Amino acid sequence: MKLTKVSFFPTILLVTFVLFVIIWGFLGISLSDFKRLFLDGEFLSAVIFGLETSFVSVALSSLFGIPAGFLLARSEKFLVKVIDVVFDVPIIIPPLIVGVLLLNVFNNSFILEFYSFVFTFWGATIAQFFIAFPFTVKASKSAFELVPPIYERIAMTLGANYYKSFFDTTFKLAKSGILTGLVLSWLRSLGEFGATLIVGGGIAYKTENIPINIYLKIMEGNFREGLAASLFVVLVAFVSVLFIKLILTKNKVRL
Amino acid sequence: MIEAVLKKDFGNFSIDVEIQFRSLRNVLFGVSGSGKSSILKMIAGFYEPDYGRVVVNGRVLLDTERGVNIPIYKRNVGYIPQEYTLFPHMDIEANLLYGVKAKGLKFDKDKFDFLVELTGLKNLLKAHPYQLSGGQRQRVSLVRALLVEPDILLLDEPFSALDRPIRDGLKELLVELLESFKVSAIFVTHDLEEAYEFSEEIAILENGRIVQTGEKGEVFSEPKSRSIAELLGFKNIFEIDELKNGEIVVKGFSFKVERLKNNCRFAFIRPEDVFLLRMDRDISDKENVLFGRVLRVFEKPSGMLLKIKSKELVVYSKVTRHVVDKMGISEGMRVAVSLKRDAIVCGDGT
Numbered sequence: 001m002k003l004t005k006v007s008f009f010p011t012i013l014l015v016t017f018v019l020f021v022i023i024w025g026f027l028g029i030s031l032s033d034f035k036r037l038f039l040d041g042e043f044l045s046a047v048i049f050g051l052e053t054s055f056v057s058v059a060l061s062s063l064f065g066i067p068a069g070f071l072l073a074r075s076e077k078f079l080v081k082v083i084d085v086v087f088d089v090p091i092i093i094p095p096l097i098v099g100v101l102l103l104n105v106f107n108n109s110f111i112l113e114f115y116s117f118v119f120t121f122w123g124a125t126i127a128q129f130f131i132a133f134p135f136t137v138k139a140s141k142s143a144f145e146l147v148p149p150i151y152e153r154i155a156m157t158l159g160a161n162y163y164k165s166f167f168d169t170t171f172k173l174a175k176s177g178i179l180t181g182l183v184l185s186w187l188r189s190l191g192e193f194g195a196t197l198i199v200g201g202g203i204a205y206k207t208e209n210i211p212i213n214i215y216l217k218i219m220e221g222n223f224r225e226g227l228a229a230s231l232f233v234v235l236v237a238f239v240s241v242l243f244i245k246l247i248l249t250k251n252k253v254r255l
Numbered sequence: 256m257i258e259a260v261l262k263k264d265f266g267n268f269s270i271d272v273e274i275q276f277r278s279l280r281n282v283l284f285g286v287s288g289s290g291k292s293s294i295l296k297m298i299a300g301f302y303e304p305d306y307g308r309v310v311v312n313g314r315v316l317l318d319t320e321r322g323v324n325i326p327i328y329k330r331n332v333g334y335i336p337q338e339y340t341l342f343p344h345m346d347i348e349a350n351l352l353y354g355v356k357a358k359g360l361k362f363d364k365d366k367f368d369f370l371v372e373l374t375g376l377k378n379l380l381k382a383h384p385y386q387l388s389g390g391q392r393q394r395v396s397l398v399r400a401l402l403v404e405p406d407i408l409l410l411d412e413p414f415s416a417l418d419r420p421i422r423d424g425l426k427e428l429l430v431e432l433l434e435s436f437k438v439s440a441i442f443v444t445h446d447l448e449e450a451y452e453f454s455e456e457i458a459i460l461e462n463g464r465i466v467q468t469g470e471k472g473e474v475f476s477e478p479k480s481r482s483i484a485e486l487l488g489f490k491n492i493f494e495i496d497e498l499k500n501g502e503i504v505v506k507g508f509s510f511k512v513e514r515l516k517n518n519c520r521f522a523f524i525r526p527e528d529v530f531l532l533r534m535d536r537d538i539s540d541k542e543n544v545l546f547g548r549v550l551r552v553f554e555k556p557s558g559m560l561l562k563i564k565s566k567e568l569v570v571y572s573k574v575t576r577h578v579v580d581k582m583g584i585s586e587g588m589r590v591a592v593s594l595k596r597d598a599i600v601c602g603d604g605t
Binding site (some may be wrong): 153253 | 299300301326327328330332333334336339340342343344357359399400403405460532
C-alpha cells in the first residue's frame with residue numbers, strides 16, 4: 001500500500017476527533033445561550049479586557065519580536081544562536097509557572113518603588129506578552145529566512161538606502177509569514193489563562209479575561225454558560241485564522 | 256576605467272588582487288571557488304575587504320586607508336547575479352522603474368520605450384516575474400540596471416542558468432547595450448568560450464590571486480604558466496627536458512619554437528595548432544613533424560580530437576570531421592603531425 005494511503009487513516013481519525021469535540025459542544029447549547037451570554041455584563045467586560053490586553057500584547061510583540069526575528073534570521077553569531085534558544089523558554093514552561101515567576105519579580109521592592117503591577121491591566125498584559133511574543137519571533141525568523149538577502153542588495157544598487165531597500169523587498173516578501181506569527185501571538189494572548197490569573201488576579205470587571213470568566217462560570221456551576229463562552233472563543237479563533245488565510249492566499253507572492 | 260585593490264582573509268581562503276581594466280568589456284575568469292564572485296561583491300560594496308581601494312572612472316568608492324567607504328546605494332554600480340534578480344512581488348514595469356524612482360531620476364520615456372522595445376519586453380510590462388522565462392528575466396534585470404545610468408555593470412555569471420541559444424542571444428544584446436550606452440562592465444564567468452567571446456580585457460583568477468591579465472588576444476595566445484594554459488584550453492602540455500640551440504627537447508623529440516623565454520619549463524600548444532599531414536605528399540618542408548599512431552578518436556561538437564602517441568609522447572590534434580572521413584583516420588593508424596612553430600608557447604610550471 002502506498003504511504004499516502006496508509007497515512008490517510010490516522011489523518012481521518014484526527015480530523016474526526018477535533019470536529020467531534022467541537023460539534024458536540026455546539027450540540028450542547030442553543031442560540032438563546034449565546035444571547036444570554038451577551039447580556040452578561042461580567043462576560044462582556046471580560047471580552048473587552050481580553051481584547052485590550054491581547055492587542056497591547058501583540059503590539060509589543062510586533063515592536064520587539066519582528067526585529068528580533070530578523071536578527072535571528074540573518075546573524076550567524078554564536079550569541080544569536082543562544083538567544084534563539086532563550087526564546088524557546090516562554091513556550092516550554094507552563095503559563096502558570098510564568099505567572100509565579102512574574103509575580104516574584106513584580107513583588108520585588110525595587111520594582112514596587114516604580115509601579116505595582118500585581119492585579120492590574122499592565123501586569124496581566126505583560127504576563128500575556130511574555131508568553132505570546134516568541135510566536136512572533138519564531139514566525140518572523142522563518143519568514144525572513146525564506147527571503148534571500150540578494151533582493152535587498154539589488155534594491156540598494158538601484159539607489160534605495162538601507163531602510164527603503166529592506167521595506168521594499170525583504171519585509172514585503174516576509175509580510176505574510178510575520179502576519180501569521182502575529183495572529184498566533186494574539187490568539188495565544190486572548191486565550192491565556194494561568195499567568196494572567198496569577199498576575200492579574202482575575203478580579204471581576206477589572207482583570208478578568210475570557211478564559212478566567214469561563215473558569216469562574218464553571219466553578220460557580222454555570223456549566224452551560226461556560227460552554228457557550230468557550231464556543232464563542234472557538235468561533236473567534238476560527239474566523240481570525242480563516243480571515244488571515246484568505247488575505248494570505250490573495251496576496252501570495254510567487255517566487 | 257576600473258581599478259580595484261582588494262585583500263580579504265576568509266580564514267581557509269584569501270583574496271589578494273590588483274585589477275585594472277580600461278575596456279568596456281572586461282572578464283574575470285576562473286574556476287568556481289577562485290574568488291570571482293567575492294571580488295565583484297566587494298566592488299559593489301556588499302561587504303568590505305580587510306584592505307582595499309576601488310576607483311571607478313576616477314571616483315573613489317572605497318579606500319580603507321583613508322576611511323572612504325561609499326555605501327552601496329551611492330556607488331552607482333549595477334549588479335546582475337545568476338538568479339533571484341527580479342523582485343517577485345512587483346510586476347515587470349515596477350521592477351524596471353524601481354531604480355528610477357528610488358534614485359529620484361527624471362523618467363526618460365524615450366529611453367524606456369527604446370529599451371523595452373529592443374529587449375522585447377513591451378507586452379510583458381504587466382506580467383509578474385514568475386510568468387517570465389529565465390532569459391526574459393535577465394533582460395528585465397539588464398534594462399532595470401541600465402535605466403539608472405550606472406558607471407559600471409557587474410555581471411556575476413548572469414547567463415549560466417540559461418540554455419545555450421538564449422544565452423547567445425543575451426550576450427549579443429548585452430554587448431549591444433554596453434556599447435550604445437558606453438557603460439563598462441565586469442563579467443564574471445567560468446566558461447572559457449563565454450570569456451573569450453565577451454572580453455576585450457581579461458583577468459584570470461586562481462585561488463584568490465590574479466595569475467594573468469591583459470588584452471584578450473595576448474592572454475589567450477600566451478598563457479604564462481601551465482595551470483593557465485590548462486584553463487585556456489591548451490590540451491597539449493609538455494614538460495621540457497632540455498633547451499638546446501633555440502629548440503626544446505621533450506621526451507627525446509626536438510621542436511623548434513619561435514619565442515623562448517628564460518623560465519621555460521613547460522611548452523603548450525592548442526590541439527587546433529597540431530596539423531595532420533597527408534602522408535602521400537612531400538612533407539619534408541613541414542616544421543616539427545612527428546610520426547605516431549592514433550590511440551583514440553574523440554567526437555566533439557566542433558570537430559574531431561585525435562589522441563596520437565609517438566614513443567612516450569602523447570599529442571592531441573584537432574581536425575574537422577571532413578578530414579577524418581577523407582583521410583580514413585581510424586584508431587591504430589599511423590599518422591604524421593606538424594606542431595606549428597609559432598603556436599608553441601612556453602611558460603613556468605605553476
